[in-house]
Amino acid sequence: MLAAYAVAADAENPLNALEVGEIDPPSTPDGWVPVRMKAGSINHHDVFSLKGVGLPADRLPMILGCDGVGIAPDGTECVLHTVIASPGFTGDDETLDPKRSLLSEIYPGTLAEVVHVPQENLIPKPAGLTTTHAAVLSTSWLTAYRMLFTNARVSKGDTVLVQGAGGGVATAAVQLGSAAGLKMWVTSRDEAKARRALELGADQVFASGERLPGRVDAVIETVGAATWSHSIKSLRPGGTVVIAGATSGDAPDKAELTRIFFLQMRIQGSTMGTRQELKEMLDFLVEHNVEPAIDSVRPLAEAKDAFAKMIDGDVFGKLVVTMD
Incomplete structure (x- = not known):
């Protein structure tokens, strides 16, 4: 075959x-x-x-x-x-x-x-x-669904930062979060990808590492070392970073441990999703007409x-x- x-x-x-x-x-x-x-x-x-x-x-x-x-x-x-x-x-x-x-x-x-x-x-x-x-849907979309709706602990109206605009998990998170009523902010090094992220439902797009206008409730992190410090510095006290990948490496120059414990941030690992979550996501996509x-x-x-x-x-x- x-x-x-x-x-x-x-x-x-x-x-x-x-x-x-x-x-x-x-x-x-x-x-x-x-x-x-x-x-x-x-x-x-x-x-x-x-x-x-x-x-x-x-x-x-x-x-x-x-x-x-x-x-x-x-x-x-x-x-x-x-x-x-x-x-x-x-x-x-x-x-x-x-x-x-x-x-x-x-x-x-x-x-x-x-x-x-x-x-x-x-x-x-x-x-x-x-x-x-x-x-x-079976991998990056299911990963994004679990990151947002099981592990990020966010509610309608909350602000979520997605690091990187073009990857499969990132684009899925933007589309899923926007459909669920979350305010989706995205970083990108590529102007064309930034424009497309806005077309998919992102509320704002920022340059990689750019200081944001406010702190976010959660961060969807799949880039790793290159964006880790920015993710932590962008998070509100008590907020959650959900990490499901490290395409730029898993050893950031600074771990930001002092900021993490002092501001009581939550670091949540996330891997794939369950059969039940896949079923729920399929229904969600149809209900909200997400393509x-x-x-x-x-x-x-x-x-x-x-x-x-x-x-x-x-x-x-x-x-x-x-x-x-």
């Missing part, structure tokens, strides 16, 4: 570690069901995998992809929940399972013509969502071009690949 998969680890040139071509279907656990994929999208997680982060050599080749929508054996079009709990886990929040994984880490991912998943990880796609929009920002759409055979665009950083919204 046709798939996009990692064949090596190359931290300097991750595109060299990617193959797009025919591959024998890998083995998956007994009882998992086949899904004929219609579309998926690319995340930074896939690029990290190509660099060897979290994907050791003994798991190669590995089909990439953490997002997707496809047809279940009964003919239902479903959004895939790609957080896989470990065998025997009994909690109701699979993101807290220390041995959880995402598709493409231990088990084959979604950038293929067919993928196998547990039956309970298939969420019927609402009729109000297009296949293209549904294909981008996820799409950068571009390509067939799976041209996935390498989409990966190149992600690696170059020339992205606003999601990069979609189709299997039909």
Whole structure:
């Protein structure tokens, strides 16, 4: 079957570690069901995998992809929940399972013509969502939803700062927060991305590191070291920084510990989301008529071009690949 998969680890040139071509279907656990994929999208997680982060050599080749929508054996079009709990886990929040994984880490991912998943990880796609929009929701959008509505502790009318305007989590947070009645402020180094953030519902856009006109109730932080001090300095006393990534590195020049404890700020880690949160988000998108920002759409055979665009950083919204 046709798939996009990692064949090596190359931290300097991750595109060299990617193959797009025919591959024998890998083995998956007994009882998992086949899904004929219609579309998926690319995340930074896939690029990290190509660099060897979290994907050791003994798991190669590995089909990439953490997002997707496809047809279940009964003919239902479903959004895939790609957080896989470990065998025997009994909690109701699979993101807290220390041995959880995402598709493409231990088990084959979604950038293929067919993928196998547990039956309970298939969420019927609402009729109000297009296949293209549904294909981008399982990772960055679910991450943004959990960051805002589970972990940020904000209410309608509160102000939220989103660091970085173009990434998948950032654009999702802007669209979700705006639809929920939050005041969304965004930082960006790129004027074109800043304008697009305003089009998506951001109330104001500021230059990276710019002093804000007021303190915010929460910060959505996925950039890491480059924006950490600005995030802390922008937060009101008692506010919350929700961090779900560190694309610029995880070692800021200054940790801001004195400011954090003196002003009683809350630092909340956040990773992906639960099946229930995915279901809630699908309903939210339909109810509020939210259409996820799409950068571009390509067939799976041209996935390498989409990966190149992600690696170059020339992205606003999601990069979609189709299997039909």
